Amino acid sequence: MIDELEAMLRPPALEMAPYPPKFITLASGEVMVVRQASIDEVDTLLEVIDPLKHLHRDFYDIVSARLYSELLGWKVHRVRNEYCLVGVIDGVLAGIVNGRMFDERHGISYHTLALKRGLRVGAHLFAAKMEHHIEYLGEDEVWIVAESPIGHRRWMIEYPLATKFEIQHELGGAPSWVLTRETYFKAKPRLVVGTRPVPQDLLATSRPIKKPDLRTMLVQVEDTLEARL
Amino acid sequence: MPATVNAAKCKSCGALSYPMHFLCPKCGAREFEPEPIEGEGELLTHTRAYALALDYEQRYLTLGIVQMDSGIRVTGQLAIDEPRMGMRVRATVGTVRVTGGSEISGLIFVPA
Amino acid sequence: MRDVAIVGAASTPFGRSQWSLLKLMAEASHAAMTQARLGDRRIDAVCVANMGSARNNRQAGLASALVDRLNLFPAAAETVENGPASGASAVKVGFQAVASGMSDLVLVCGGERMREVNNLEATEFVSYLSHRYAEYPYGVTLPALAGMFARLFMAKHGVTAEHLAMVAMKNHANALLNPNAHIKMELSLEGILHSPHALMNNPFVADPLRFFDCCPVSDGAAAVLLAPAEMTSDLTDRPVRIAGIGQATDTQAVHERPDPTELTAVRIASQRAFEMAGLEPKDISLAELHDAFTILEIAQSEEVGFFKRGKGHIALAKGETQIGGRLPINTSGGLKAKGHPVGATGVSQIAELVFQLRGEAGKRQVKDPRHGFALNFGGFGNSVVATILSRGF
Numbered sequence: 001m002i003d004e005l006e007a008m009l010r011p012p013a014l015e016m017a018p019y020p021p022k023f024i025t026l027a028s029g030e031v032m033v034v035r036q037a038s039i040d041e042v043d044t045l046l047e048v049i050d051p052l053k054h055l056h057r058d059f060y061d062i063v064s065a066r067l068y069s070e071l072l073g074w075k076v077h078r079v080r081n082e083y084c085l086v087g088v089i090d091g092v093l094a095g096i097v098n099g100r101m102f103d104e105r106h107g108i109s110y111h112t113l114a115l116k117r118g119l120r121v122g123a124h125l126f127a128a129k130m131e132h133h134i135e136y137l138g139e140d141e142v143w144i145v146a147e148s149p150i151g152h153r154r155w156m157i158e159y160p161l162a163t164k165f166e167i168q169h170e171l172g173g174a175p176s177w178v179l180t181r182e183t184y185f186k187a188k189p190r191l192v193v194g195t196r197p198v199p200q201d202l203l204a205t206s207r208p209i210k211k212p213d214l215r216t217m218l219v220q221v222e223d224t225l226e227a228r229l
Numbered sequence: 230m231p232a233t234v235n236a237a238k239c240k241s242c243g244a245l246s247y248p249m250h251f252l253c254p255k256c257g258a259r260e261f262e263p264e265p266i267e268g269e270g271e272l273l274t275h276t277r278a279y280a281l282a283l284d285y286e287q288r289y290l291t292l293g294i295v296q297m298d299s300g301i302r303v304t305g306q307l308a309i310d311e312p313r314m315g316m317r318v319r320a321t322v323g324t325v326r327v328t329g330g331s332e333i334s335g336l337i338f339v340p341a
Numbered sequence: 342m343r344d345v346a347i348v349g350a351a352s353t354p355f356g357r358s359q360w361s362l363l364k365l366m367a368e369a370s371h372a373a374m375t376q377a378r379l380g381d382r383r384i385d386a387v388c389v390a391n392m393g394s395a396r397n398n399r400q401a402g403l404a405s406a407l408v409d410r411l412n413l414f415p416a417a418a419e420t421v422e423n424g425p426a427s428g429a430s431a432v433k434v435g436f437q438a439v440a441s442g443m444s445d446l447v448l449v450c451g452g453e454r455m456r457e458v459n460n461l462e463a464t465e466f467v468s469y470l471s472h473r474y475a476e477y478p479y480g481v482t483l484p485a486l487a488g489m490f491a492r493l494f495m496a497k498h499g500v501t502a503e504h505l506a507m508v509a510m511k512n513h514a515n516a517l518l519n520p521n522a523h524i525k526m527e528l529s530l531e532g533i534l535h536s537p538h539a540l541m542n543n544p545f546v547a548d549p550l551r552f553f554d555c556c557p558v559s560d561g562a563a564a565v566l567l568a569p570a571e572m573t574s575d576l577t578d579r580p581v582r583i584a585g586i587g588q589a590t591d592t593q594a595v596h597e598r599p600d601p602t603e604l605t606a607v608r609i610a611s612q613r614a615f616e617m618a619g620l621e622p623k624d625i626s627l628a629e630l631h632d633a634f635t636i637l638e639i640a641q642s643e644e645v646g647f648f649k650r651g652k653g654h655i656a657l658a659k660g661e662t663q664i665g666g667r668l669p670i671n672t673s674g675g676l677k678a679k680g681h682p683v684g685a686t687g688v689s690q691i692a693e694l695v696f697q698l699r700g701e702a703g704k705r706q707v708k709d710p711r712h713g714f715a716l717n718f719g720g721f722g723n724s725v726v727a728t729i730l731s732r733g734f
Contacts (some may be wrong), residue, residue, distance in 0.1 A: 024542075025529075025532050025539075025542075026532050026538075026542055027532040027533045027539075027542040028526055028527050028528060028529060028532055029527065029528075029531055029532045030532075118524070118526055119526070119542070120541065123541065124541065127541070150460065150461065157288050158288065160288065190541070190544075191541060192541075193537060193540070193541045194538065195538075247475065247597075248472055248474050248475035248594055248597075273493065273601065274489040274492045274493040274601070275489060276492060276548055276549075276550075277488075277547065277548050278480065278482055278485035278547040279544070279547065280460075280464050280482060280484055280546050280547075281464070281482065282461065282464060282465040282468060282480060282482070283461050283462070283465060284480070285480055290479075290480045292479060292481060292489065294595070294596045303475070304472075304475060304479060304594065304595070304596045306479050306480070314492065325478055325479050325480065326478050326480060335479055
């Protein structure tokens with residue numbers, strides 16, 4: 001039983017609609033299942049994220065450290081209305097995104113971590129996060145800041161994001177940018193893909209989550225083909 | 230940059246070239262007079278380029294090569310939503326790039 | 342003119358490197374030099390190929406810096422900058438030095454470290470190849486030039502997006518057999534073209550060209566060691582001869598070419614190389630072409646003379662250019678998947694031919710090759726160097 005003090009520390013939670021799983025055929029032909037992660041999976045996610053906290057490359061250290069604390073905070077009930085989506089290829093974790101509902105109309109995007117690079121896993125998962133906020137959580141806008149200037153510029157131009165400088169994003173640092181319902185639906189045909197429903201046997205392969213081999217993951221993370229001439 | 234884009238007209242043989250070379254590609258003379266690039270032409274090919282230099286904040290640029298009726302060929306930006314090879318286009322001059330706060334003028338083609 | 346041999350060839354892994362530019366170049370150079378039985382012989386000259394070290398890596402005078410790094414004093418040092426054709430240009434300069442009798446042992450090393458800057462800066466840097474007034478100010482990038490070329494070329498010859506994807510898939514598959522390749526990832530036609538998810542997996546970069554039609558931005562270095570024919574038996578048991586080199590230049594602004602679908606400099610450079618070698622396209626056992634964009638492999642395979650004009654994509658579709666086919670193209674993975682550190686590329690193409698001609702190409706080895714052809718292409722076909730290598734003497 002949770003004692004009274006603990007109850008005071010636990011934030012009240014909003015009702016949150018589930019994210020219906022989807023699958024995406026990637027450039028390699030591999031199939032990535034995108035689905036919501038559950039609290040009982042957090043420990044596995046933390047084990048994968050842990051070593052990346054020390055990787056001073058492409059903002060992996062800061063994104064991993066923050067994602068770690070956000071997911072841990074979710075698990076021990078210290079962050080309100082948080083959710084986490086994962087991309088899983090052949091049962092192996094390929095990427096993680098998370099965020100939370102600020103209130104019923106406003107969403108907050110937290111982080112995007114791609115563990116497998118070169119297949120646009122991060123781009124697919126970021127899009128899934130936007131899809132969740134607008135289409136399933138039913139919010140009007142998502143507040144966004146980025147750790148990486150190049151990443152930020154890319155989303156700013158791709159979606160495109162608008163400024164919402166009157167809002168201080170809770171990740172601190174820069175003032176917020178925003179994706180509105182209107183810009184989301186305009187960008188959706190280009191940026192949000194995936195097939196539903198996910199066949200039961202395919203969905204079953206995504207649980208329990210297998211941890212990617214650390215060495216393979218680090219090689220992937222070190223060397224990406226995101227940049228082109 | 231002036232608000233016109235000029236081809237080079239050879240004072241000796243009258244041949245037009247663009248961009249200007251040190252010597253006339255036709256006859257080798259080196260005296261030219263500026264000849265504004267204007268009027269119409271035919272769009273030879275085009276592309277929407279998405280991976281742009283830092284100077285650009287839009288998602289893509291539409292670029293094309295145009296065969297001008299004057300005989301020269303030029304590369305320029307297209308202010309055309311659905312460009313088609315072979316379509317008639319008309320040259321205008323506008324800002325094609327902003328570098329370090331200064332505007333650069335160049336050719337922008339519109340449907341003729 | 343003396344005959345010139347390649348007595349050592351090596352490459353670093355391509356990709357995103359933790360190594361500095363000079364470390365990359367020193368590793369490739371050292372590996373190439375140690376293949377030869379140099380004994381007390383000294384390197385006479387070092388010829389470096391690089392396009393952007395002063396801009397991207399804050400290092401100018403790269404060749405003398407490499408001599409210093411390798412303790413090759415007092416070897417002569419010079420850097421060749423010829424855009425993405427710098428590599429084969431530097432090999433040509435080294436060839437001339439040895440052939441003329443002016444130098445005996447010449448080390449040629451191409452290197453580039455492009456990932457020191459972010460991808461937007463890298464794109465900007467490469468776009469400096471375009472015409473300073475007639476192209477660059479418009480936001481023209483190399484992918485944009487390739488996109489405009491592809492649209493014309495595809496319309497003229499019936500090349501489809503599937504053909505472009507076949508180039509990408511073939512070269513990605515070859516790169517999986519090359520331990521030094523940057524991209525080690527299989528591609529599926531479904532994933533890059535046909536699935537409803539393909540537009541996001543493989544977005545347009547400069548239509549009709551998509552993400553997987555373009556080479557990556559890579560770091561890497563490659564080196565070859567050149568020596569006169571009379572010295573080769575002392576230095577190596579598996580010499581490779583530089584049989585022919587041809588070079589040509591075309592207009593800087595692509596729009597000035599009489600037919601923008603023709604790569605005239607490729608045709609002329611190739612003809613000159615074949616003439617010098619006394620060979621014809623049908624004699625070639627394998628080729629490394631400059632597939633910075635998939636469309637270029639198809640177009641160049643025709644301009645070089647391997648296939649009739651408009652038939653390159655048909656040969657590709659028949660599998661003739663795969664390893665095991667009639668004329669394997671880009672066994673290394675090509676720029677497309679091996680990677681494209683611009684200054685290193687031309688040297689690395691030549692190194693791949695050497696590995697193949699010496700029978701050292703491992704799982705990607707072509708059966709009993711006699712003559713290899715490399716095409717190094719600068720700007721958008723402004724400056725082209727063709728090189729033909731032959732096995733033994």
